[in-house]
Amino acid sequence: MILQLEKNINNIQKEDLISSLGKFTKSVSEVQTQKGFYLVALEKGDVDIREIGHLSGVKDVHVVSDNYQLVSKKWKVNPAEIKLRDGDIISQNHFNIMAGPCSIENEEQVDAVIAHLVENNVKIMRGGVYKPRSSPYSFRGLGMEGLKMWHDKAKAAGIKIITEVMQVSQVEEMYDFIDIYQVGARNTQNFNLLDELGKVDKPVMIKRGVSGTIEELLYSAEYVFSGGNEDLILCERGIRTFENMTRNTLDINAIPVLKDRSHLPVVVDPSHGIGIRKHVEPIALAGIMAGADGVIFELHPNPEKAMSDGQQSLYFEESAAMINKMKKAYELRGELN
Amino acid sequence: MILQLEKNINNIQKEDLISSLGKFTKSVSEVQTQKGFYLVALEKGDVDIREIGHLSGVKDVHVVSDNYQLVSKKWKVNPAEIKLRDGDIISQNHFNIMAGPCSIENEEQVDAVIAHLVENNVKIMRGGVYKPRSSPYSFRGLGMEGLKMWHDKAKAAGIKIITEVMQVSQVEEMYDFIDIYQVGARNTQNFNLLDELGKVDKPVMIKRGVSGTIEELLYSAEYVFSGGNEDLILCERGIRTFENMTRNTLDINAIPVLKDRSHLPVVVDPSHGIGIRKHVEPIALAGIMAGADGVIFELHPNPEKAMSDGQQSLYFEESAAMINKMKKAYELRGELN
């Protein structure tokens, strides 16, 4: 059960309210986000919301039958926009593209990618500066120095940055240099990191775990939301199955299911989802028709020389063509609805 | 290695040829289909095809590096059309729809479905008369009596029939009453059945196994082709994974991969792929954008009362709307290529 509270509720009112709720609930959590003030209560038995709705300080009451609450669509049909700098937004009313290399490698690469994005009117650049790698001997990213270099160039060009944050200490460290935090597929259930991201006022995109269920992804988002941060994006990027002709198995089903269960925007990652350059485009288009609000994909000025994920990174010509096609698919989807 | 032979090759020429091949190959299989005459040879070491190409009776030689051979795209870039009765065809140059109930239940149901298909210009009706069911106590289909009733009505309306064949003895039994045999997901590796289907001159659609790899699906098609039947269709219908919010996990990646590896048409089954009525449409559209040549889906005059799969069968209104949208998505895909 979610209680939306009045903005000007005072402490005495709030404590009275929590105390009044006691008889209906097993637990009550206070949640204060950028956008609202809530009480999330786990109910015991049925609750008659008429007994609660008129309590002082309560703006609205929603009974949510899912175990996740704040990210459920059952209480919030109209999703808010996620605001970035300079008036850019991520929203479910237009098509959101994020593109860039797997890893930030050097100035030349960043310059080339930014020029490509500007030319193709893409506002958000992806790229890793801390890379989770199975082997300790692999390239692990340029770290903060790389991020600062990238940030300066991106800011100058009006491009926003999304990058993976791997641990609690990086949340603050990165804060001034990024626009969206990305939680990677190996950290979807790194609950300390999720808690920490609840405390900041920058958007967070959470990738589905390598073998995470759809429900676990929603719970991970619930962690961040209940920690105080409403500006969340969900990302389907493929799961691990027995099939080995592709890198992962993109779970296309997850897209309509997530859109149906949650009010959060959903982005699809065809690059990791299939892991084979020549097949990225059809998977991106499929993701859009399935209902995705955006696409995140990998590109590189010279994929053959990329320090990571070269096999799934698009050449610039491929990227330009795909962006054009994705827009047409998104338009058609709008017409069909 | 595939050798396409001249049509008028005689036995002496053929035996000379096989004997000449001996030094290059580990094994040679003769394959005579509706459309051609081939030798399929597994090579030992490298073969210089110039030594073979000029042998008497050889029309063309193709070295295929895949383990499957006849179904590989590497020797046949332009796929043939699959001819049905009355001039209807299944082809990669137009959009193929197959729709109908999970099970054939009674005359009223068949009449209603046929009327709906005719109205929406769908040429091929699906329906089960032998149903594979996990429990021996579940409804197992109307059998041959149901098929004959269905066949009479379908034929009168100019509708073609695709239905599942479960065992060798049914291949002949069903022959006069069906247009396309369907091999179900539990029989993808029923090799005796595949062998038998190689001997008939009606098309076969093979569904991917519940936990079959893409490569295993291609091998299963190779069985039927090498048995003598070229008229094959592949069907992606979802695989079994750990995700349990959906019935199966539709492997959208399989569509571009199959189109890339094989010259056979690929059909997507969104009904089994996701198993939830309200999500069938976005998955069907996604399948088309990913490159499917057709869609097979379940509908029912009254899904709530269906004897099987009601939860994933569309109402007629939903079906009509989806057919319309699928055609638009297919058109857009054509424009984007």
Place this chain on the structure above:
Amino acid sequence: MILQLEKNINNIQKEDLISSLGKFTKSVSEVQTQKGFYLVALEKGDVDIREIGHLSGVKDVHVVSDNYQLVSKKWKVNPAEIKLRDGDIISQNHFNIMAGPCSIENEEQVDAVIAHLVENNVKIMRGGVYKPRSSPYSFRGLGMEGLKMWHDKAKAAGIKIITEVMQVSQVEEMYDFIDIYQVGARNTQNFNLLDELGKVDKPVMIKRGVSGTIEELLYSAEYVFSGGNEDLILCERGIRTFENMTRNTLDINAIPVLKDRSHLPVVVDPSHGIGIRKHVEPIALAGIMAGADGVIFELHPNPEKAMSDGQQSLYFEESAAMINKMKKAYELRGELN
């Protein structure tokens, strides 16, 4: 709900009984096996068995809350013995070993294996004469000629035969030459085959499907039992997962779960379960400690030259050593219970 009927029940009594059951049940199936006569009824709502137990012709009534019924432990705590020729039995009161090559290849191989089994006091020999193979170009077994040759030699040595039956027509064809039919992992849900095996009076061992659930295995056994054949053995042989360092993932959990759910004996197949010769022994021992009633494994006089599965077939010395160790593990398990 299972009703055990009196042996001498006549048709009129039976029809009266079925008619009396009508008000409690959705469906009633008659099951006549080698060992008993049953009615299996799917109940509607709660049933007061006192209203049924005293009906004429009823020996006993068991309400089984599982969806599978006849194979459930809930009605039959003391499993019967499965009788083979010459007084040999398969039972849960002693340790059952089945061993032999993947494929029957030739007389020399069969002679050598039989000598090894006799020497090590193993009563049952496994071997394939029809081999399910992913590729149509692989070795597919010696067929009936091979089976007859094998049968003659085995019979002379007092060895019993278990071999895979792949299709309905082989059930009768093989009948005179085998002691136990094996349903392979690709045929676990070949329901026509299961129906046919219900009609014969020789034991059937059903392997778990490559990606079959434990419950599906029980349902497959229910098919055969409800078809009339009680002499069933279940076999855990590994499932398909994302792990690719081993051939399959032996589901050790399935052993105690199957023993808990069903009264049927459970055999473990470590050869397919791990697929690596040097690791077969620890997996066999693990299977025994987990509760298996027997072990089926692959061996070969010369594994390096085997026509199939050589990589997981034991040398005779390894087999002899493992048999000895398995017996000691089985003894210890008996002491610990």
Place this chain on the structure above:
Amino acid sequence: MILQLEKNINNIQKEDLISSLGKFTKSVSEVQTQKGFYLVALEKGDVDIREIGHLSGVKDVHVVSDNYQLVSKKWKVNPAEIKLRDGDIISQNHFNIMAGPCSIENEEQVDAVIAHLVENNVKIMRGGVYKPRSSPYSFRGLGMEGLKMWHDKAKAAGIKIITEVMQVSQVEEMYDFIDIYQVGARNTQNFNLLDELGKVDKPVMIKRGVSGTIEELLYSAEYVFSGGNEDLILCERGIRTFENMTRNTLDINAIPVLKDRSHLPVVVDPSHGIGIRKHVEPIALAGIMAGADGVIFELHPNPEKAMSDGQQSLYFEESAAMINKMKKAYELRGELN
């Protein structure tokens, strides 16, 4: 390639050595652990170790063909003992038991468990003070206060503590109060945490990821080892598959494979591996026969009232009986080898 260096090697010698290696290698990492000083080099092409072995400061050279190096069995056949306080050790030469509740809940619970362990001669107690939970509203552990309370009681009783560490900052925080750090299944690829654990001189047990491959587990251990900490234990605790009758699928195959690939001790966790109290014992015994060096399991004074994992926690009587049986199984394994 691993070079074991002389203990007294000086900086000049070391730099000379690295420089000499340059022509054979792509990269060289220095690794200084509690027990040794190594250079780990990724080779380019074949290396003639005779050219390296005689270089000044080199004690021994090992070419390791696996991608993981320091955890590979290929250079270290005789595993070292892991020393705990008071002379207790974890070793591959005796049977290691770790037992305790899922979560540390209160003093009474800790007292009761410690008494049970002392009585049954178990030296290491498991228990969580920071609990990773899918939902943010679940009980998340007593934190450091709970750990300190537990530590005082355990120390007084001579019991050692293993507990899960979830993030970098906890490594130092917990240091004085624990004996073994546990990396949980959701953190197996939390690379920052692994790096940090490389810097401490207390043992680390790494659980296999929920859907981690065997190879990924070895790489995770390589992270900690190459960070400087050799005292590592691997734990198989079940993977996520399609089977849903059990909580996870214990991958029994992983045990002989890990023992064959790595010199590190391997512990099996039957509690999470199957997740059903009555089946924990057969799975524990199976794990031992498969080659595990130890068992970690969950127990509780009153499982029905446990705050987490009650369904898989043993009663004390069950625990005592199982400990006794495990010892006998371990003895038998010793005799069979």
